[in-house]
Amino acid sequence: MGKRLYAVIGLGRFGGSICKELSREGMEVLAIDNDEEKVNEFKEVASHAVIADSTDEIALRDLGFRNIDHVIVAIGDNVHASILTTLIVKELGISTITVKAQNDYHEKVLEKIGADEIVHPERDMGRRIAHSIISSNILDYLELSDEHSVVEVKAGDRMDGETIIDLDIRARFGCNVVAIKRGKDINVSPMADDVIEKGDIIIVIGSDKDIHRFEKALVIED
Template identity: 60%
Template structure:
């Protein structure tokens, strides 16, 4: 079962808001932060905690205990200067992992130089996909087919080492389908029921989001 993590989302626009909601839906704790009180009030019903604060104020960040969180997502919109300064402060105070939204290539390069651990471009790497990957170390890749159905690439845990697809009875128990299994550079499309799973095999599954999550929680 994927362990609960603690995140901070700074900037509650469309991108930051979608990441915040998805992280909470996945069972994580989220501190939502913005300078706009109206946005903070809007997300108070979604986030574990929602705070009005200036992320370019080092004392404010320290007082919130941000260095103790697993990861911080900087989703500040139009203010590139605030985005860069926030990222710099977060790394200086010892935040373990900082993921930052970039507006352009120049912004991306600066963020990398000042220590951002991950830089994303929302137009090509949408909020839900980032949230899925960051929330759960078992999820290697995620393709959203609709609001309810997805294709997810999951890494096999030691818990199912040596078991066959027959042993797991995945379709009957969870209603999801194994499309393929990747082992290193090899891929087995529509694997046979007697396929024996090895640790770190990549299982490519398709199904309802709730069923996939249930499979992961109970089996992986």
């Protein structure tokens, strides 16, 4: 299975945050905006950064949009452009479309035209959403500071049947498992010999760089 391809349309605070985080996670990202200054800002961040009008279907076709797996429409204040872009992207057969909504009316229209996920971002929510985009096993992501976060993940095949000491999460990644949730039961401060089962919810705390390594090794599955 090849690497998933992402496109972020609109490089304002929200779209820019998602673009940076996806890129930092090693994803292939096509960054698009009609503002040359914003595009130049992301030339060293994204895999590709281009100036384009996303309401121009021919322009998107020429950019190879048929090969994109997931499009994030993060257009700022222009609701009309957001809706038209979503329609075009949908018609191009993109499998997953996430769209930033400005208000409830905008959301209702986006629902009707087939957006897969509609978000009402607060400040700096881009990081949190980027993690959920990368893997369905990453359930939540909460920043504690500029460099430390808490992540809530669902245990998959890589953790199934392993103990905390087997996985050696603290030594390998510098992260700490602070709780394991299994159904309605919550095990706070689990012991080293506690066994993790597939489907368990694992809550991990650590620095952002350590959490990124932990996610890549044990959470994000091909």
